[in-house]
Amino acid sequence: MYKLLICLVLSFMLIGCSNSNNVILNTNQDINEKAKKNNELKEEFSYVVYSCDEECLNFIKYEKTTSSKDDIPCEILKEIHNNKLLAKEVNINSFEIVDNMVKLDLSENLLELIYKQGTTGEYYLVGSIVNSFIDTYNVEFVEILINGETFESGHVLYDSPLTKYGID
Numbered sequence: 001m002y003k004l005l006i007c008l009v010l011s012f013m014l015i016g017c018s019n020s021n022n023v024i025l026n027t028n029q030d031i032n033e034k035a036k037k038n039n040e041l042k043e044e045f046s047y048v049v050y051s052c053d054e055e056c057l058n059f060i061k062y063e064k065t066t067s068s069k070d071d072i073p074c075e076i077l078k079e080i081h082n083n084k085l086l087a088k089e090v091n092i093n094s095f096e097i098v099d100n101m102v103k104l105d106l107s108e109n110l111l112e113l114i115y116k117q118g119t120t121g122e123y124y125l126v127g128s129i130v131n132s133f134i135d136t137y138n139v140e141f142v143e144i145l146i147n148g149e150t151f152e153s154g155h156v157l158y159d160s161p162l163t164k165y166g167i168d
Contacts, residue, residue, distance in 0.1 A: 045069045048135035051083040052124040076132045085125050101141040102133045111146045114153045127165030134164050
């Protein structure tokens with residue numbers, strides 16, 4: 001009888017332990033599922049940025065990500081600025097995609113920077129902007145305006161949409 005009582009007590013303890021382990025496992029599973037859902041909500045959007053090498057002889061392409069699709073145009077210009085091609089911050093007055101073209105209206109700071117560049121510096125500065133937007137948005141053309149107007153740099157008249165700059 002004493003042995004039967006011990007067996008019953010041990011059985012109840014094992015049942016109680018297995019139930020509490022299940023609760024812990026379920027709690028951990030719930031935490032993992034919630035963490036997974038939160039990570040899924042933090043979607044990343046990729047974009048492409050072009051820069052030039054140290055000698056300004058070739059374009060360099062790299063990919064970046066951001067958590068907001070709406071921030072991509074500004075992020076592209078920030079990355080070009082971080083790569084020392086844009087000495088000043090250039091603001092985006094407007095941005096839109098029309099047909100197969102990005103229309104990009106930028107602040108006058110860009111024109112000031114272009115005026116200070118030589119031909120090679122201008123080529124890589126404008127080319128980095130154009131190539132970055134073409135690859136990011138999968139379009140064929142980029143139209144760059146300064147305060148809503150076409151512009152001239154002294155080297156080039158930017159009065160029509162631009163295609164991708166040469167990449168060796």
